[in-house]
Amino acid sequence: MKEYWTMLASLMGALAFLQGVLHAVFPAELRAALARLLGRLTRAFSPYCYFDVTETDGMSNNEIYDAVQLYLSSTAAPASGARLSLTRPHNATSFTFGLAASDRVVDAFRGAAVTWEHVVAPRQSPGFSWRPLPEEKRRFTLRIRRGDREKLLPAYLDHILATAQEIRRRSQDRLLYTNARGGAMDSRGLPWDPVPFKHPSTFDTLAMDPDRKASIMADLRDFAAGSSFYERTGRAWKRGYLLYGPPGTGKSSMIAAMANFLGYDVYDLELTEVSSNAELRKLLMKTTSKSIIVIEDIDCSVDLTNRAALPPAPKPRPTLDGAIDQDAGAASGRSITLSGLLNFTDGLWSCCGSERIFVFTTNHIEKLDPALLRSGRMDMHVFMSYCTFPALKILLKNYLCLQDDGAEVMRGLEEWIEAAEITPADVSEVLIKNRRNGKERAMEELLEVLKTRAEKRRLDGGKAAAAAKDNDEEEEKRALESPKEGKGPAGKDSCGDGQDEETDAKKQL
C-alpha cells in the first residue's frame, strides 16, 4: 500500500514537472493544439463515444439542453458526492434539482448505462453579439459505449424530451377551461377560457368506500401509463367515466381528485352554451391531450333527443372551404343532438387528440339514453352513494383528525349511518358547524342528526308504502277493466344501434 502511494506521488510530481516544462517551452497556441490532438487520440481509441449538448445553439437556446437538465434533475442517479443545484422556475409549484458544474450522473436506458457530465467553462472572447451572452459556456456531455449507439440513439433523446415535457407540465398549475363564451373565439381563435385550477379535493380527502376508491385509482393509473396498450390493441387512448348518484355525494369532488391525481387539465363543457354539433366538434378539437373533459348533469344540460326519433338529417352540404357541414339540421335552429354528443365521445373526431378522459355526471342515470351508457363510451359507471360507514370514517379523519377515539359514539354512528341516508356533503356540514366545539360534541351532534333522519325516513317510508299500495290496487283495477291496453316492457326506446347491452368490458362500481 505504501509503495502505491509513493508511486502515485512520483507520478503526480512527474506530471507537474512536465506541465511546467511545457508551459515554459511551448507557447499557449501550441499547447492548446497539443491538448486537442491528445484529446482526439484518446477518443479514437476509446470504447466510448461522446455527444455534446451545448446550452446555446448559435443565437438561440438549445431546447435539448433544457430538456436534459430537467430530465437529469428528476430521473438520473447522481454519482456519490455529486453536487446538485436547486431551482424553482417562475410559476412552478415544485423544485427542480440540477447538476452543478463538472459533476456527473449515471443513467440507464434499455439496459445500457450512460453517463452525463455537466461541463462549465469560462467564455474566452465574447466577440460581437446582438444579445448579451452568458459569461460561461455550459454543455452536457453524454458518454455512451460505441456498441450501444444504435440501440440508444435517437430513442434515448426522444425519451428525454418526452420526460422533460411531462415534468414541465406537472410542475405548472392545472388549468380549468370553460366554454362560457358560447361559440365565440378569443383573439387566438380559442373557444375555451382558462383559469388556474386549484381544487383541494384529492383521493385522500374523498369519502367513499376504500376498495372502490383504490379500484378507480388503479384504473386511472393504468390509463395514464397505457400508451403502448392502446397502441397495441388499436383503441383510441381515451376513457369514459359516468359518475352518478344523489346531489352532494362527491361527483364534482371526484373529478377534481382525478385531475389532481393525474395532473390533467379540466375542460368543463357547458352543453347549454353549444349551439350545434359542429360547434361541439370544434370545441373537442381545441382540447389538449392529458385532459379531463367534463359534462356535468348530462341529463338536464340539453334535451338529448333519441337518434331514432329524429327526423332524417338533411343532406350534407359542402362549405366554401371544402369541408362538409354535417349538421345543417342543427344549424337550422335545432341545438345539439344525441348523435352529436355520441360522436363527440366516440366518433372519429374524438381521436384527434390522445390521453383524454370523458366524465359525465348525473343525478338520474335512469333518464339517460342507453346509447350513452354503452361500453366504449362510458367505460366505468361509478355510483356515488350516500355516506357509508367507511366513508364516514374518512370524513371524521379529515374534519376532526379523528383516528380510533370515541369508540362508544362510533358504534352509534355505524349503527345509524345507513338508515339515515345522508350525503357526505350533509355530514361535512354538521362537522364544519361543530368544529369549534370539540370532537366529542361534533360526533354526538352528528349522531343526533343521523337518528332524526333515520326516524323521518322510517315515517316517510311508511306513508309512501301505503300510497304505493293504493296506487297498485288502482292500476290493477284499471287493467282488469280494459285488458287490451297492455303496456310493453318498461324502459325507453333504444337508439337502435344494437349495442345497448352493457358488456363485460364496462365496469360497474
Ligand SMILES: Nc1ncnc2c1ncn2[C@@H]1O[C@H](COP(=O)(O)OP(=O)(O)OP(=O)(O)O)[C@@H](O)[C@H]1O
Ligand atoms: N364523497 C365526498 N367526500 C368528501 N367530501 C364530499 C363528498 N361528497 C360531498 N362532499 C362535500 O360536499 C361538497 C359538495 O360535493 P360535490 O359538489 O362534489 O357533490 P356532487 O355529487 O357533485 O353534487 P351535485 O350532484 O349537486 O353536483 C363538496 O365540496 C365536499 O366538501
Ligand SMILES: [Mg+2]
Ligand atoms: Mg357536482
